[in-house]
Amino acid sequence: MVLAAGCFWCLDSLARRLAGVTAVRSVYTGGTGPAEYIAVCNGTTGHAEAVEITYEPDTLPTEVLLDVFFSCHDPTSLNRQGYDVGTQYRSAMFYADRTEREEFAEAVARVQAAYDRPIVTTLEPLGRVFEAEPEHQGFHLRRPDVGYCRVIIDPKVSALRQRYAPWLRDGALV
Numbered sequence: 191m192v193l194a195a196g197c198f199w200c201l202d203s204l205a206r207r208l209a210g211v212t213a214v215r216s217v218y219t220g221g222t223g224p225a226e227y228i229a230v231c232n233g234t235t236g237h238a239e240a241v242e243i244t245y246e247p248d249t250l251p252t253e254v255l256l257d258v259f260f261s262c263h264d265p266t267s268l269n270r271q272g273y274d275v276g277t278q279y280r281s282a283m284f285y286a287d288r289t290e291r292e293e294f295a296e297a298v299a300r301v302q303a304a305y306d307r308p309i310v311t312t313l314e315p316l317g318r319v320f321e322a323e324p325e326h327q328g329f330h331l332r333r334p335d336v337g338y339c340r341v342i343i344d345p346k347v348s349a350l351r352q353r354y355a356p357w358l359r360d361g362a363l364v
Contacts, residue, residue, distance in 0.1 A: 191255065192219060192284040192316055194240035195263035196271025200343050201241040203330035204262055204350050206363040210250030214363060215242040216322040216329075219284055225320030233276040240284065242319060254357055256297040259283075261353065262346050265298075266307040272342060281309075284316040331362055 195201045198216040205214045218225040221236025230237045245255060263271050265281045283298075285291035294313050302309050321327075330339045330347075351358065 191245070191252075191290070192217065192240050192242045192286075192319060193259050194220070194238040194280060194282040194284070195259055195265075196239070196279045196281070197274050197338075197342075198239040198241050198322065198326060199329045199338070200262055200271075200346055201259065202326075202328065203339075203343050203362075204258055204346060205241060205243045205255075206328065206331065207347070207350060207358055208245070208250055208255065208258065208354070209357055209359040210246045210248075211243060211359075211363055212246060213242075213244040214328070216240075216326045217242050218320045218322060219317060220282060220314055225318075227323055227326070230278050231276075233278055235278075237278060237320070238280050238282050239278055239322070240282070240319075250357060252293060253297070254354070256294075257301070258350065258354060258357075260297070260301045260311075261349070265301070265309045265311040266305050268310045281311040282314055283311060284314050286316045328364060331364060 202216050217240050218237040219240050220238045223235040229235050269277050269280050271279050283294040330343045
């Protein structure tokens, strides 16, 4: 499953803590042209910072994973999450097939009731996926001292621990 919720460091960090998640990769997808950090940050490639999550649905229901996705960012905010602004930080769900597209559409409809504004999360066909540079993989776990991690990601991890405690693994996936 490939999801974009703003900066990939946040969703990467949360997904690694969920029981049933077997692999997490920060990636670029949804655009054309060079898939490298500087080009994507310039906003000219159309790529989003996204996270590819491999998981066991028998352990972690898809609905729970999608709830975590929606709860970790503002899906009503177009092309921005907090200080991160641009299409590369859009809220997006990249579907691999018709079944996944339907799952995503149902999830959007289900969570819409919790928001006063329309959800702007896009449903996009999954195209080519490019792995982000090594320094972006598991960034929060490796660099928890960085200001962005302390100010932006740590509160999301605390919220995850409170709201999704039954779905957490003992240690973060590294």
